[in-house]
Amino acid sequence: MGGEFALIARHFTWPTRATDLGVGDDAALVSVAPGMxxxxxxxxxxxxxxxxxxxxxxxxxxKSLAVNLSDMAAMGATPRWATLALALPSADDRWVxxxxxxxxxxxDAFATDLIGGDTTRGPLAICVTIFGxxxxxxxxxxxxxxxxDDVWVSGTLGDAAAGLACLASRAAADAAGRSxxxxxxxxxxxxxxxxxxxxxxxxxxGLALRGxxxxxxxxxxxxxxxxxxxxxxxxxxxxxxVARLPVSPALAGHIDHPVVRDAIVAGGDDYELCFxxxxxxxxxxxxxxxxxxxxxxxxxxxxxGRGLSLVDAGGRAVVPARAGFDHFG
Amino acid sequence: MGGEFALIARHFTWPTRATDLGVGDDAALVSVAPGMxxxxxxxxxxxxxxxxxxxxxxxxxxKSLAVNLSDMAAMGATPRWATLALALPSADDRWVxxxxxxxxxxxDAFATDLIGGDTTRGPLAICVTIFGxxxxxxxxxxxxxxxxDDVWVSGTLGDAAAGLACLASRAAADAAGRSxxxxxxxxxxxxxxxxxxxxxxxxxxGLALRGxxxxxxxxxxxxxxxxxxxxxxxxxxxxxxVARLPVSPALAGHIDHPVVRDAIVAGGDDYELCFxxxxxxxxxxxxxxxxxxxxxxxxxxxxxGRGLSLVDAGGRAVVPARAGFDHFG
Numbered sequence: 001m002g003g004e005f006a007l008i009a010r011h012f013t014w015p016t017r018a019t020d021l022g023v024g025d026d027a028a029l030v031s032v033a034p035g036m037x038x039x040x041x042x043x044x045x046x047x048x049x050x051x052x053x054x055x056x057x058x059x060x061x062x063k064s065l066a067v068n069l070s071d072m073a074a075m076g077a078t079p080r081w082a083t084l085a086l087a088l089p090s091a092d093d094r095w096v097x098x099x100x101x102x103x104x105x106x107x108d109a110f111a112t113d114l115i116g117g118d119t120t121r122g123p124l125a126i127c128v129t130i131f132g133x134x135x136x137x138x139x140x141x142x143x144x145x146x147x148x149d150d151v152w153v154s155g156t157l158g159d160a161a162a163g164l165a166c167l168a169s170r171a172a173a174d175a176a177g178r179s180x181x182x183x184x185x186x187x188x189x190x191x192x193x194x195x196x197x198x199x200x201x202x203x204x205x206g207l208a209l210r211g212x213x214x215x216x217x218x219x220x221x222x223x224x225x226x227x228x229x230x231x232x233x234x235x236x237x238x239x240x241x242v243a244r245l246p247v248s249p250a251l252a253g254h255i256d257h258p259v260v261r262d263a264i265v266a267g268g269d270d271y272e273l274c275f276x277x278x279x280x281x282x283x284x285x286x287x288x289x290x291x292x293x294x295x296x297x298x299x300x301x302x303x304x305g306r307g308l309s310l311v312d313a314g315g316r317a318v319v320p321a322r323a324g325f326d327h328f329g
Numbered sequence: 330m331g332g333e334f335a336l337i338a339r340h341f342t343w344p345t346r347a348t349d350l351g352v353g354d355d356a357a358l359v360s361v362a363p364g365m366x367x368x369x370x371x372x373x374x375x376x377x378x379x380x381x382x383x384x385x386x387x388x389x390x391x392k393s394l395a396v397n398l399s400d401m402a403a404m405g406a407t408p409r410w411a412t413l414a415l416a417l418p419s420a421d422d423r424w425v426x427x428x429x430x431x432x433x434x435x436x437d438a439f440a441t442d443l444i445g446g447d448t449t450r451g452p453l454a455i456c457v458t459i460f461g462x463x464x465x466x467x468x469x470x471x472x473x474x475x476x477x478d479d480v481w482v483s484g485t486l487g488d489a490a491a492g493l494a495c496l497a498s499r500a501a502a503d504a505a506g507r508s509x510x511x512x513x514x515x516x517x518x519x520x521x522x523x524x525x526x527x528x529x530x531x532x533x534x535g536l537a538l539r540g541x542x543x544x545x546x547x548x549x550x551x552x553x554x555x556x557x558x559x560x561x562x563x564x565x566x567x568x569x570x571v572a573r574l575p576v577s578p579a580l581a582g583h584i585d586h587p588v589v590r591d592a593i594v595a596g597g598d599d600y601e602l603c604f605x606x607x608x609x610x611x612x613x614x615x616x617x618x619x620x621x622x623x624x625x626x627x628x629x630x631x632x633x634g635r636g637l638s639l640v641d642a643g644g645r646a647v648v649p650a651r652a653g654f655d656h657f658g
Contacts, residue, residue, distance in 0.1 A: 046451030122375030
């Protein structure tokens with residue numbers, strides 16, 4: 001009919017794999033397999049708050065879905081379906097085409113059907129809701145950490161936040177970000193920027209950790225804050241040695257820079273998995289990492305009490321500059 | 330942890346009825362009953378586009394869920410679960426409390442669990458995704474209208490659009506809206522405004538129409554546009570007599586006003602059901618309306634060809650002023 005429908009039809013009607021009724025009716029229809037629980041998560045990304053205005057639309061399409069796929073990874077759920085609601089300042093065909101391509105390519109890689117959407121005029125906002133399947137009772141939850149569990153983290157931390165600090169320093173009068181940008185050089189900066197703008201959700205690792213991990217979360221607000229959520233929900237504490245937190249080659253030579261130090265512990269947007277597992281499963285955790293192509297690093301231990309203790313190699317307390325990214329902080 | 334989490338926890342953690350794991354993890358977990366399809370719909374409401382800035386937050390909370398419940402009604406699905414993603418310019422506790430109350434009361438009335446959410450800073454935007462259950466193969470779809478079907482509509486049309494025209498005329502230099510406001514008087518205007526700001530989704534009617542209606546849609550973009558979607562998807566046409574379109578007591582004395590005439594045929598936000606059913610089921614359709622407490626009116630017939638023909642009592646073509654609300658029109 002009108003422009004709205006034409007825009008959706010042109011860019012967001014992709015072939016589906018396992019959808020009974022897709023885009024174009026009052027609702028989509030899907031069938032959840034017997035014995036499966038449906039895992040549901042929703043994320044809203046807003047221009048200026050979650051991404052910089054100049055962000056490449058293709059990467060933005062990728063990231064909008066990636067953050068939701070990451071939630072499925074953190075639950076040990078297989079992503080199956082997603083909906084997209086999009087507010088756009090104008091019906092910019094080229095922008096929408098690029099955004100759609102970025103989202104489509106990632107959806108395709110994870111066999112996730114886009115089953116519904118809504119497009120409207122307004123300040124740029126992207127709301128993706130994702131649905132996955134997990135065998136009943138097997139989801140990786142935040143509330144399952146137990147005393148004595150090892151604390152693990154996948155991949156590397158801090159790259160995205162370091163990239164953001166460099167990018168943001170262009171606009172703001174941010175001497176620390178500018179100095180980091182100069183120190184990193186072009187290749188390392190590009191790598192950090194890619195981690196920020198095109199994160200790779202750890203879905204295969206999440207699936208491989210079912211039956212092994214006691215608890216899991218994805219690192220979106222920052223390692224310290226997100227592990228803190230697990231500890232809160234589980235009613236336990238943890239002791240983590242900061243020097244063991246995994247760092248990428250891009251940042252390895254720069255961990256004394258204050259921006260990098262902060263990014264590793266408390267930077268957001270890593271989309272790695274932080275999880276706990278019993279000591280007896282160390283070999284199985286390592287095997288899960290290898291099988292899914294993502295390194296996993298043991299960084300600490302679940303202990304009694306409450307909250308996260310960050311310590312240096314000598315066991316002395318380390319206080320991070322900030323406790324994580326808070327949208328209303 | 331931070332303010333974001335406190336805000337969600339304080340206002341959006343309601344008791345759930347049928348949810349395995351609710352707000353607070355990376356994803357919610359629910360179980361879809363065997364033999365049921367999951368119906369999924371998402372809507373994004375943006376300040377300035379979908380509602381006026383001064384809208385009462387309690388009514389806005391109601392409406393944000395109501396438009397999604399209406400999609401479930403149009404599918405003949407029982408609403409079960411919903412997620413909410415909310416972008417707010419500031420963490421205004423009173424506003425959020427009122428918004429939450431409006432949404433909660435409607436969710437409670439329809440036994441719908443709020444299972445997840447996301448809250449962030451940004452220009453006001455509200456994204457609700459809703460999930461319902463429908464017995465496999467029994468959903469009311471847009472593509473099922475058949476030659477000879479009666480065309481029906483529930484409740485009354487045009488009230489919401491007339492109310493919006495009156496309200497919008499306060500800000501804009503809109504002589505037609507102002508003249509309607511003066512003509513309607515206080516009581517009728519309040520009734521129209523309530524239809525606009527606090528629509529009642531026709532869930533019971535949708536459920537009662539399973540096995541009776543061949544096709545259905547909810548009237549959100551305007552009667553002509555929405556029936557047009559059904560005709561497009563079904564590959565048929567329809568002939569509708571404009572004088573038979575149901576009008577509320579509030580508007581009954583004013584159908585010659587140009588704003589009202591346009592609102593009935595093409596105004597949006599009615600959230601009534603428009604559906605088609607075979608002639609042989611007239612008594613069953615009437616009974617479904619009675620059982621669900623919503624009047625139903627037979628307004629036309631599905632015919633060959635394509636598109637909607639609007640005719641007057643003498644069978645002459647009537648051309649509406651606009652074909653429906655198009656967010657990118």
